[in-house]
Amino acid sequence: MATSAVVDDYLKSIYHHTEWQDERITPSQLATELGLAPSSVTEMVQKLATQGLVSHRRYGPISLTIEGQQRAAAIVRRHRLIETWLVREYGYTWDEVHDEAEVLEHALSDRLLARIDERLGHPRFDPHGDAIPAADGSTERVPFVRLRDAAPGHAGRILRVDDRDPDLLRDLDQLGVDVGREVRVVDGATLRLDEHSVTLPPGTADAVWLTA
Template sequence: MVEDRLSAAAQDYLKVVWNAGEWSDRPLTVKALAERLSLTAGTVSEGVRRLADAGLLDHQPYGAITLTEAGRREALAVVRRHRLVETLLVRTFGYSWDQVHEEAEVLEHAISDELVRRIDAHLQHPTHDPHGDPIPTADGEITIPQAHRLSDLATGDCGVVTRVSDSDSELLQRLEAVGMLPGCHVRVTERVDSSELMTVTRVDHDGADGGAAVPFGLAALRAVWLVPG
């Protein structure tokens, strides 16, 4: 039941810790967590201490913040609700993929476990949300693909878009406008490190270019993840 859950603030802490490590192995510090939560370091330090006392986080002074097994289960439950809600809003209510994140941020704390189960069944048990992020199962299982940031690739490299961060709505709109969505095969046609620009084009099934080459800043493409191939 919703009433039996952790507070929304505690859920946010655990989800952000999970998200920080989902696609990166960089240690998460109190300062970095505070930036992600838009809170002061002092507030976050106290929140981390309380969650550590509750057995949900591990944290040594000045060390990295990590989830305990119990914390991981709680975090993945929130991630599951968030990503199922995003999928529901796109598939059933006609939201675009750049509109759903904020709505899901609210609803993930409000819906019951039974409603989550029914949403999952209604959507026929989706495995990924509209941004390509894997949806944890009800048992807390999740499969993270071996993907690389598009910004790390070199000229001539190819891959299939597997995930796009939902934090930048303008980038999502631009990617949708040029057809670069999860499942799309793309090729890096040019990389210019001196100007931090990369030109990318979609690739058809036969290997031919499927659209015009589109320039992006490398900083923006750090939000796009590809499975090489």
């Protein structure tokens, strides 16, 4: 189980890197993402390549093979369904679910996961706006712009908020900045919500995606 969980964590990180941008992840970026020594990551990537899960040339970026993509999508589906389940059924807030899902994604049976999916009405997105892959691995992706790149005056709906910083999620929740909210960009540090403007916490411009 430990070995399987480690492989899943690598594949999930590689998968996640290209969901909201097109540049493939490098070994050094993957090491930073996982909090591991570059030498350890290099060794593991070589093992994943031998297993046919990733494609990688020395010093080059890493990409998932078809088999790796399917396995990554399956574990991402588990993680995001569990996050959605915890929020809807157990009253968790969106800043609390990531770590819980990290544990549960390796523990739930396929049968229970299917029951959860059915009970939730087959949701397409998790509480942070990330797409939940379908059982066949397919996902939806609509045109988007990162807040830091949005021009002043841009109007759109919040598609996604990065879930890596629980403190930022809590701050944004208090301001009413959440997935699905219609907003207008004043600048990288200010959004217009309905009839009032809110000053955003540091780091928000890098953590929020809007409809293009």
